[in-house]
Amino acid sequence: MGRHYMLCFFLLCLISSDQGLVKGVVGLSCNWGIQSTHPLQANIVVKLLKENRFNKVKLFEADPPALKALGKSGIQVMVGIPNEFLAPLASSVQVAINWVQQNVSSYISRYGTDIRYVAVGNEPFLHSYKDMFLRTTFPALQNIQAALIKAGLGRQVKVTVPLNADVYQTDSDLPSGGNFRPDIHDLMISIIKFLRDNNAPLTINIYPFLSLYADPNFPVDFAFFNGTSAPVVDGSISYTNVFDANFDTLVSALEKNGFSSMPVIIGEVGWPTDGDSSANIEYARRFNQALINRINQGQGTPKRRTPPDIYLFSLTDEDAKSVQPGNFERHWGIFNYDGTIKYQLDMGNGKPLVPARGVKYLARQWCVMSPEASISDPNLPNSIAYACTYADCTSLGNGSSCGTLDARGNASYAFNIYYQTMNQRKGACSFSNLSTLTKLDPSQNTCRFEIMIDLGKHETPPGRSFAGRKENLATTIAFISVLILIICGAC
Incomplete structure (x- = not known):
């Protein structure tokens, strides 16, 4: 998503390697985001x-520690x-x-x-950006391509522009009616022609979750690959899920404009697990497992x-990501x-997910609301x-x-997440x-009270704290105002 949103997905391939990928297994592709305080x-x-x-990874920026660590990794x-x-x-x-x-060669x-690949920009044509990047995206793409050629990397490294699926639409509500948005139609054609002429792919991000999040009347099953909702019938084709319908709307747009064989990469696709009633572990497992099965x-x-590459x-x-699009971000x-693993997935042939190893944590202690304190204390909301x-x-x-914690539990969660984010200082x-x-x-039921990673025992890039990052202040204040009403309803 164009908010720095960082998705990993699954690529069926035959790999022979002594570095963890063996012949005949499924290779995976994913987004690795670093907007984290820890x-x-x-x-x-x-x-x-x-x-x-995972044998392919997408970074949202040229992060030195990540690029160094990926060296000779396969x-x-x-x-x-x-x-x-x-x-x-x-x-x-x-x-x-x-x-x-500096960042490639x-x-x-x-x-x-x-x-x-070099991904030039991230969903620059989103409506919410109000045309801010319309005049700079294509020239930047052209100049990066010229720079790669000058560096002798024109064949090895390809350019692309990750775009949100809102760059195309259908007036008929059917995939066959797909075309590019009228306000950017000519620009899209110029970019796609440039990519095609340089043997580079088009990259599109598709989020079935957002269809469900944005429309309370959206049929839930249609967001998933194994749903039972009534299909959308488009001529001789019946669509049973929004991902297929969305992707084929793009294919129709490409066909209408003379690019029927244009290669397409899925830059982001996945499902969140928190921050909204539809963002939960059950739905995330259902979506991602079905997606893995399709690739297998x-x-x-x-x-x-x-698609040749699909990045989860x-x-x-x-x-530390902005909550402007939603708390699920x-x-x-x-x-x-x-x-650590949120939920288990069968990655193929019964292979489960494996957690990270060698992580060092802060002391095993939590900051909670004192048993002697009262929820009617006038200092509680501001705290x-x-x-x-x-x-x-x-x-x-x-x-x-x-979301099911009582008022004391809510306060304890807020106090603890601050205490941990501040490194238990x-x-x-x-x-x-x-x-x-x-x-x-x-911690209780589905609510996990964190203990953060000990940054003193790990290499970490600077500038990842809440206090130091650029945040949409109005959105943050609005979120906190609503949260206070939830937490202190009885205060």
Whole structure:
């Protein structure tokens, strides 16, 4: 999704390797996002990828620790360029040459990183961006291509632009009526022709979850691959799920404009597990398992064979992402933030997911609401608001994993997630005499009270804290205001 959203998906391939992929098994592709206050060490993530047979990964930015750790790993890499870099890259070929040298050539030559794609921007034509990147995306794409050619990488490394599925539409409500949005039609044709002429693929992100999230009347089963809803009949084709219908709407748009054989990559697809009533483990397992089964069986859509690359979104949760699109944005991972397994998947031939190894944690202690404190204390709402401004409280919303906690439990969750996010530092569990430390795990039912990774024992990139990141302040304040009503309904 164009909000830095980071999905991993599954590619059927025959691989022979001594680095974890053996002949005849399913290779996987995924997005690796790093917008986390406590990211896993890059070397641990690479091991996590390999042990779970991910042989392709998509990065949203040229993160040095990730690109170094991926060197000589046997994993193919798509490295992304954030949208804020599009304007300078569009303004000068030399800027693009410098970017390629620093972020592509150097990692290939010095570390043996197998970079195959450069993703120029991330869903730059979203309606919510209000045309901000319309004039810079294509020139930036052209300049990066020129820079790759100058670096001698024109054949090895291909350019692409990950686009949201909102770049196409259908006026007939059927896939056969697909065409590109009128406001960007000519621009899309220019970009696709440029990609085709340079033997590069088109990249599209498809989110069945968002169809369900945006429309309360959307048939739930149609969001999944094994649903039982009445099919959408389009001529001789019956569509039983929104993914197939969405993808074939794109295929129809390509066919209408003379690009019937244009290769398409799925840049992001997956299902979140928290932050909304439809974002839960049951639905995520159902969606992703059926998706894996389709890939294992080589099943494509009615109009196309299985796409060559499908990147699952996402590998792990990211607690520092913007909540502007929804509270679910921080919960797309098939793994928790620390690489522990949320839910089990059969990856093929009975192969289960394997958790991250070698993770070091902070002390086994939690910050909770003191038994002596009262929920009617006038300092409680402001204390919770402060905690949730600097830590991730999205699991406390209605329909979320911690949505059934009582008022004391809600306060304890907020206090603890702040305490952990602040690395259990002295004074971080001081909330106007409302809180105390405990060594008894307060987790209950589906609600997990975290203990964070010990960053002092792991390599970590700078600038990943809540306090330091750029956040949509109005959205954050609005979220916290609603949360306070939920948490302190009886306060």
